[in-house]
Amino acid sequence: MSVDLTYTWLAPIESEGQAVEWYSSFGLRGGTIGLFSSDFAEKGLSAGLHMPVLFPIPCYAIAGPEGGGIGVAVWFLMAITSVAIFMGDRVYRSLHMNQPSPNMSER
Numbered sequence: 578m579s580v581d582l583t584y585t586w587l588a589p590i591e592s593e594g595q596a597v598e599w600y601s602s603f604g605l606r607g608g609t610i611g612l613f614s615s616d617f618a619e620k621g622l623s624a625g626l627h628m629p630v631l632f633p634i635p636c637y638a639i640a641g642p643e644g645g646g647i648g649v650a651v652w653f654l655m656a657i658t659s660v661a662i663f664m665g666d667r668v669y670r671s672l673h674m675n676q677p678s679p680n681m682s683e684r
Contacts, residue, residue, distance in 0.1 A: 579629040581606045585618045608633040611648025 583604030589596045600618035604610070608630040635653035639645050 578626045579608065581625040581627065582623075583613075584622050585620050587620055588614070605651070606648070608652070609637075609648035609650050610654070611646050613644065613646030613648075615644030617643075 581604070583602045583606055585600050585602035588599050588601040590599045591597070597616070599614060599616055600620065601612070601614045602618060603612050606613065632652065633650045636647075636649045638647045
């Protein structure tokens with residue numbers, strides 16, 4: 578099972594001089610972490626269970642008359658973090674392992 582966990586709040590926007598009820602939410606939804614907005618929602622913290630979404634698209638931005646959002650897939654964040662750690666370690670080793678030790682130069 579997969580979990581959705583989002584927090585939604587009222588964020589009214591002004592359209593043609595009138596305030597329009599608009600809701601914004603942030604959290605984990607369908608395997609992506611994102612910021613979403615829509616004209617209908619329940620305020621507060623919400624959680625839900627559903628079947629897992631296998632390999633959602635890495636990142637996206639959507640827009641439309643009823644809402645929109647931006648999101649990044651959890652697997653994509655983990656992959657980018659792993660690559661950054663691996664490459665950072667590799668660069669560190671190449672910079673520091675090829676230099677002679679101060680004690681070795683005295684011999």
